[in-house]
Amino acid sequence: MDSVILGILVTLAVWIFMKRRRINKGSSGILSRLFKGSRSQAQPPPEIPPEQRQIPRIGKAGTITKGQLKALKTNYFETTKQWSFEEAALVLDAVTYLRAVCTQFTGKKLPPIEVQNELLVFILKDKDLRDYIRNWGNNWRKTGVKDEIPKLKHNSQFEKVAEQITELIKIVEGSE
The missing domain is CATH 1.20.5 (Single alpha-helices involved in coiled-coils or other helix-helix interfaces)
Known part of the structure; x- marks a missing residue:
């Protein structure tokens, strides 16, 4: 036995x-x-890209809502439940804002995905734009407006994003 x-x-x-x-x-x-720390693992650590693309950490981690998770997945973002409500709102608001600028500036409803990704990085890196879009998004949600493409004020933030769109579209169209 x-x-x-x-x-x-x-x-x-x-x-x-x-x-x-x-x-x-x-x-x-x-x-x-x-098992990441096990002895049998002989692979070198992954290389860190020179410019790490991360959104700034804001809010309390783990407060993302199910609706935000669904909206982010619909827009092809990889998310975790560790995101805060504010981080998810910032990304969703930035995407809505940049699409609205593209529509008003170029007449196209959706920019090419490369342009959209670079614009999102541009917006999230710029503190002025980031803060403006956080406030804009909060106000936009409070009014309960559900338009797909909101009408935007043509202010300095709009002009910054529009200028970046022009540069990115030239680059994308030049590479095709």
Whole structure:
């Protein structure tokens, strides 16, 4: 009886060890992250891009709503439940704002995805634009306006984004 139990324990230990090795070999899933510090991992750490593209951390982490998660996924953003309500609102408001500027400035409803991504980075890096869009988004949500494309004031922030759109569209059209 003791030898049967010992055999089962050895088999289980070998199975766990093999499973762990297989996970560490190249998978980047959730389970591999559990064993990130294991000795069997011989891969070098990933290179950090020269310019890390992260949104500024604002608000209390983990307060993102289900509606925001759904809206972000609809717009092809990778999200986690660790985002704050304010971070999600900022990204969604920035996307709405940049699309509205594109529509009013170029006449096209949606900019090319490359232009949209670069505009989003441009907006989130600029403190003045970021703060303006946070306030604009808060006011826009408070009024309950549900228009897809809001009418925007032609102020200095609008002009900054419009100028960036012009440059980005030239680059995108020049590369095609």
